[in-house]
Amino acid sequence: MTEPSDRKFKQIGSRPIRHDGLDKVTGRARFGADFALPGMLYGVFARSPHAHARILSIDTSKAERLEGVRAAVTAADLPDLPDEWMGVTEGGTCPSEDSQNVLAREKVLYHGHAVAAIAATTFEIAREACGLIDVEYEVLEPVLDLGRALAPDAPILHENQAPFGDEPLPQGPTNIARQVAFEGGDLEAGFARADVVVEGTFETPMVHQGYIEPHACVVDVREDGTSEIWCATQGPFGVKRATAMIVGCDANGIKVTPSEIGGGFGGKLSVYLEPVAHVLSRKSGRPVKMQMTREEVFRATGPTSGARIDMRVGAKRDGTLVAAETRMAYEAGAFRGSAVGAAAMTVLTPYRIPNFKILGLDVVLNKPKAAAYRAPGAPIAAFATESLMDELARRLDRDPIDLRLQNAIEEGDHAKYGPAFKRIGLRETLEAARAHPHYRAPLAANQGRGVACGFWMNGGYQSSATVSVDEDGSAVVRTGSPDIGGSRVALALMVAEELGISVARVRPFVGDTDSVGYCDPTGGSRVTYATGMAVIEASRQVIEHLRARAATIWGVGLDAVEWQDGCAVATKGAAEKGSLPLGEIAEQMRMTGGPIVVSASLSPPAAGPAFGTHLCDVEVDPETGCTKVLRYTVVQDAGKAVHPTYVEGQFQGGAAQGIGWALNEEYLWDEKGRVENAGFLDYRMPVASDLPMIDTVIVEVPNPLHPYGVRGVGETPIVPPLGTVANAMRAATGVRFYSLPMSPPRVLEALESRQG
């Protein structure tokens, strides 16, 4: 295999129009709610009006008597599942809790928690019937923030659950569900060597992924219990497994067809509707459609954790970091499983710190169960680290990029969670940011510039791909990786690059769980990397077949046939045969052995970590506290950008989400634990007019684990913005912000306290 960095690409790095583009701009593409079956019923959830309550009884009989109602479901229709943590991809799961999150069993644990569901001939009837369900509750005190959750006298959400994870574990009763710890060197000795120590307590609220498309599915259960599911998901094989587990049927009998997906960002890895629609379909004998309202998405699907991070960092006068300590408490929501594990892995990793201690706490409280959100946990952790790095640069009067370069990890350095890095590009992104005109552009009054870095491990996991050649010389590539950010065209580019044909002649296909080989979900920035490797491997095996066919056609030995630029080329004394383009070999497949179809699969043990450095200029209006992002530049190591437009799109999208998180987004809760802003009018995400065009710089430090050097690119860009914007705010206002969002009222308050 050619070393990634030496390879001269012909198509990788070009910017063809994506194959699914036309359908998406014309409205032809079918999303989760676009599917329908004849005779279909409509399912609606009845949800808890309390954030914390014991369920004494549920009576659906009145609802079931309503004309048009065909089935009702409660947790009593679901099997008991093991109450234990099971480690699988994407961090782990607890079957019993996954089931309880779908339908509450003994307790409701957040406002909007589903307690029952109704299938009826229309959504309106189903909604009316939900109002006829009688639920008796014993209302309990809701636990709404980390302070209360960790207080000695706090109400305990899960009375019988002991925490697990790294020792020493707290003794119960506790709302700490899990503990993660990493340690290195000698912390006290390290701090003893420090000339400067910076510290702070950082707080961020729960925020939502804010995907445009609400969750939706249709489930059709046959008389024999086998079923088909159509839904919007990042992982159709995961929907199959989770639905089978929760309803207690054989996963083997479920076929899941993923629709196009209107955004996921990790939030469409979880299963909310499918098991309930499955039971409703089984009970009614009819297909059942369920789709959430926007309000339900906000109240009852996984946001990312709110968090509180205490951190201190020590450095020598020359800027060398010597010690760091952090304690990170992450809100898991109603059930354990926040992203504190990944937060602990990423929080201090970008910098060489010989002595460190990281403690992460997974804390349950009466809010919706947290789900994955783009680089789960890392943006919050980086907010703390990068704010303190900025503070340190100020204290040492150092350029913030120079200080980071001085401490940046490189190839051979160890991550704080253990393994040594292979070739990585943190240094290169810092250097590119320093060299960027943005970094030297003048600023005016009330304006400030921030810089921050970010890191994400990226995922490998399992992927399969099948590549075939058609008689007309075109090719098809089939995978089970739903296309969220342009992966169809990226995978097609790989086939085109290998075979030497036009990318327009490669048809990328995303299949249902029966039609394609197993793929883990689209997430962890793994598809272009891992599914891509399976595609490249399959394409290379296709070339071996094509060489063999050419040898047959020419009547020469296989070793006399090379493959160059889409042609078989005869060598070794057979050179007079000349060359045969792929298209001509394809025309003769019928007579030389039949179709060429190759499948390849893999489970790479590691991926290529990606680092980024962001620059942001803000202007803060001292009259209103309103912040305007003037300029924003994302510099990130993509390893190799397969389709630069979609790499840039990921950079821009991640930055936009991070800026929203930094400046405006937050769930607002009333004292009873009800979300007060469960809609896009009140939950303020950035829209186009809020942001400048986000500039991007793609750095390419090849990932040695991938034949083209590809790294994942989707998650890293959301990691730096919280810190970048906060550091720019510090520069613009003189105020260090320890709490997000830095929304106008909070900024005004901070400015006033500064003047006061």
Place this chain on the structure above:
Amino acid sequence: MTEPSDRKFKQIGSRPIRHDGLDKVTGRARFGADFALPGMLYGVFARSPHAHARILSIDTSKAERLEGVRAAVTAADLPDLPDEWMGVTEGGTCPSEDSQNVLAREKVLYHGHAVAAIAATTFEIAREACGLIDVEYEVLEPVLDLGRALAPDAPILHENQAPFGDEPLPQGPTNIARQVAFEGGDLEAGFARADVVVEGTFETPMVHQGYIEPHACVVDVREDGTSEIWCATQGPFGVKRATAMIVGCDANGIKVTPSEIGGGFGGKLSVYLEPVAHVLSRKSGRPVKMQMTREEVFRATGPTSGARIDMRVGAKRDGTLVAAETRMAYEAGAFRGSAVGAAAMTVLTPYRIPNFKILGLDVVLNKPKAAAYRAPGAPIAAFATESLMDELARRLDRDPIDLRLQNAIEEGDHAKYGPAFKRIGLRETLEAARAHPHYRAPLAANQGRGVACGFWMNGGYQSSATVSVDEDGSAVVRTGSPDIGGSRVALALMVAEELGISVARVRPFVGDTDSVGYCDPTGGSRVTYATGMAVIEASRQVIEHLRARAATIWGVGLDAVEWQDGCAVATKGAAEKGSLPLGEIAEQMRMTGGPIVVSASLSPPAAGPAFGTHLCDVEVDPETGCTKVLRYTVVQDAGKAVHPTYVEGQFQGGAAQGIGWALNEEYLWDEKGRVENAGFLDYRMPVASDLPMIDTVIVEVPNPLHPYGVRGVGETPIVPPLGTVANAMRAATGVRFYSLPMSPPRVLEALESRQG
């Protein structure tokens, strides 16, 4: 590889319920007309009221002005295509004629020939609009039978077309489109040695396949010209190729999804609707649905040829055949391409005849273009051969089975068209028939028994299959072979047999043209044979992966792992490791290299010929001429019956169709060439009450070309019935019937002429 005959099967030969059975009995399965898209239009054809006419002009303007009409199409919307015969699978094709059969260009060539089509918001509006299309015709004399077609002064359908094929070719002008000839030995010398010569002229009418489901499709063309087609077809890849050719677009941009299929029998290999719906969709910018009425199916889709066969056969007094000669004229319908080629290959092949001459003529006339129908051409040819064999047995006073046994071909004998046979089972079916109680059962007055043989070459062609193993130890098998006769369960049985898991844990999947590797159509009795070989090959490669995974898990060499009964078994000094069932290896796939997915493809150069011998008892009512089939037994060599129930089903179905053809089925034409019985009320196919339970005997003489010994079974059973029934009628009535159908009026007429 174990020799087929030695292999002890664990699952092959069992009778599990087919995976698609439930959906088919509950009505859940989706057939061609069951698909719909939002905003869909409905397309209807305007058809010729003349059997033969020149088109002077077509004016669709009035139709296009009708409210609700969105597009009109005529042949002017289709590109000119080459007017040449191109040899491909399934016998060949002429692009220009395929296009003209879809939409008439300069001439209409049969009553019901499509001249234009309309897409409108409802079928009713489209139908009304078709009535507003003005077509000016110059009516020509229709050519309605072979006699007229071959007369020196016959009107010529295709004035500029010269016949092709085996020399010496007739000189034009002629309606002979093609000529096929096989010759061996010295015909005159052979007949000179004959002690007995039997001869006759046999005539059979055009008959229809009679599938229950009329043709239907939905076509959706995108703005960029790419498209999706949903339709009932035996060959989705063929629909893709033919549609692209006829509309003049890139096949690469068409995706075809085959629905379930409500019968095809060869009649769903042709394309009638898809190219027209494609143009209507392109012009209207909307999806277009087209579906035929039963009447359209009869008037304008391919029946099988009517034919006239002159034959003489010479034998020595001891029964040894010495010479045979036949001239077979087959009705091609409006365009060349009857099954006379296959007829010539099969007609004399079952018997050793040292001196022979076979001439086949493909004759065009003003009837719908013939299409494939189950063992195309062979039943008619066998009707002649087997009637004369019966006559010969009578003349020589020999048992008809003994006479056939005496002359039956065996391994090493050459087919009349050239190649030598490998192991075949004609003799074994004759012996099994002779030993069957049916053959010795007593008969009463007006009853008679017939026996006849039949032969079909069977097809190989191209197939692909992908087999994968899921983490739960189940498997999926994916192919592009639409399931007509139970091939899903047959293919799943092969996976189950190889992997050693339950067939219920194998999910067979038939995919669209993007989701699976290339497969030639379901036809030629090729799927269980050729697609099956690809499935077995892929399954065996899956086992190699499973062995390697077990070796990894155990930490031993690959050569120390064998595969036995669904388990990896450690050997060679590693025996203490014991064994690992597939399910346990599957659970660990994630950690041992990822998913296991294997694709295999092939294009076998030959298949396994299948022979059958049928027995039939009839009773003829001398008052009414009505014939009752009292008992019918099919004996056929299946090679190896993978799923005996569906093998028996094929035997029974072929016999039922052949009995209908023999006794009742025929197109009735008026003097202008209009079909008078274009509906199931007037076109008399046998229904359940017309037939006895058809008995079956599966003979298994392994096909040495297939790892399990499988032969195709679907086509051979329709070959003997015409001769079998005619021979039984001869026995019951004393009359030799040379013309089909032997319907009550004809039988009465024959009985009266006998008495007269």
